[in-house]
Amino acid sequence: MATIYDVAALAGVSPATVSRVFNGITVSAERSERVRAAAERLSFIPNRTARTLRKQSSEVIALIIPDIENPFFTALARGVEDVAQASGYSVVLCNTDEDAEKEARYLDVVVSENMAGIILAAASDLVNLTDLTRRGRPVVAVDRSLPEVDTVTVDNVAGGRDATRALVEQGFQRIACITGPTGRTTAEGRADGWREVLMTMSAAHVDPDRYLRYADFRVEGGHAAMVDLLNLPEPPDAVFVANNLMAVGALRALIEHDLTPPLVGMASFGDLPFATLSPRGVTVIPLPARLLGEAAAQLLIERLQGDDRPRQAIRLGNPA
Amino acid sequence: MATIYDVAALAGVSPATVSRVFNGITVSAERSERVRAAAERLSFIPNRTARTLRKQSSEVIALIIPDIENPFFTALARGVEDVAQASGYSVVLCNTDEDAEKEARYLDVVVSENMAGIILAAASDLVNLTDLTRRGRPVVAVDRSLPEVDTVTVDNVAGGRDATRALVEQGFQRIACITGPTGRTTAEGRADGWREVLMTMSAAHVDPDRYLRYADFRVEGGHAAMVDLLNLPEPPDAVFVANNLMAVGALRALIEHDLTPPLVGMASFGDLPFATLSPRGVTVIPLPARLLGEAAAQLLIERLQGDDRPRQAIRLGNPA
DNA sequence: AGCCTAAATGAAATCGATTTCAGGGTCAAG
């Protein structure tokens, strides 16, 4: 309720002086003290809306993610939050549910609330960021890269290779792959790594894509794809699953068919969330979610502080 | 970049008229059309900051939760989001990490950004909501009840009873309980239900609290508590765990000791997240997270629309 | 003592919307 005008009146100074006190601009010790006392008495909380309107930018950064129920993204969010908090920014989390329309709506909100910047794991490769960039709002794409803007990702192809090689070394022959939606860069990259390894195997006289399934990065999708693979005349003896949730689904399918790993081999890109199974049997390619978030926030904050290097494309190593 | 003044100039009308067009106030069809065309050409996005400043309230509701990495709270968040979106509100998610100080900081942000209202799963029972309520911002406490404000919870005592009874019916004798931090209402309620059942059992000639452990609602806490219980001279033969994450930790401990349920009985308050284990062995008391979120959002929105009934305390039934 | 520089302060403009108030136009009833 109390405004800087009230505080100013009570302290016997001008509103400008009150503003200066709260922004660390030199004010005589004696006045400064009077202002603080007055603010305290009125339990004054500065109105950020007015501040944002005048400064044309808030201290809030938006983090837009496609699935808030996926522990990968919440871990990433924790990373963003930690770094942002340390620099005095608040983070607001927006969940698009992999829906391009919801995403577009949130992007409008970002512009229209004058948020400082945005970290985006895009639901659609076709996001329109012109409203943002035209207004000079920095954008960092995380996990899923986007053209034109800074990007923080992992090496999906290498991860796919590592996972598949691990299965090969465990002696599996017919290695399937369950990946994400077609056209999604993370999904394609991981499948590419898998295919690459299989093609270079001497024994690969069959078309690997027979064992390739595109699903939706969700538990049910992984489950359905695994069931489908198990119903083949010659089912695979191992599977590389391209994300954590689909791995959960696939694992459930295997358990239902009494094929608990390592009866059938499994490798997952990203840790299995809250796994209670003993880790024997499932090979996990670590996906440093929190680090991704931290790096993205770091980069965004540098941009907010005026860094104008050319476009950065950071690729985090998989700490194999 | 474009403001209503630019749009007004291009359309040859006053800024007031532009505002009216975007707020559904009657404007002649012909002018309205000119305004829309102009806005389109300038790709005008209304500045919500200015709007909020003038209206003294934004269309954003804050959801403050203690642990964004707990699937229970993300499911709850989904419920809030769905209902809020449908009424035209955006949701911003704030993670307090069970830290009262972070929580207080976010509450200040809520005030200072003129957010419309707030849904709170409080980290501390001692939250100070006077700044909010004095300014007439509605507050709904969810999952964890608070005095003075509207509240949406489940019946914790009944849940604890049901879980414990289920273990009794499965023939277990020495039933332990791992609950949350002392003083947290949800933790105490669930433990009370457990104790109640044990006290009424004829065979309960021993003090049940010998088998009671207070942990932190997190995976590691559940694990440590379970290990501790297993190291007792006469370890329990079953355990009721008061939340999903601690259940994961306890389950891991049991598996490590080759006591996978049902070798040792287990009941969990709330679904095990992403369980890959076959459900045999672990009794689950369902916790309707999403429904909690929906109900809380529903109630908050009614308050925002002027509902002034006395304080509501909604208790969702456990769909046993 | 006098002059110059630098620091501290306040008045007023500004950010971009909403909303009150008053004026002007249209139409129907008397």
Add this chain to the structure above:
DNA sequence: CTTGACCCTGAAATCGATTTCATTTAGGCT
């Protein structure tokens, strides 16, 4: 033909901070 009622419309005030610009004050140096 006049009067009133009602609907559109625009001018201007308003929300609460920040910031420019001009002015005052203090202090240092010769």
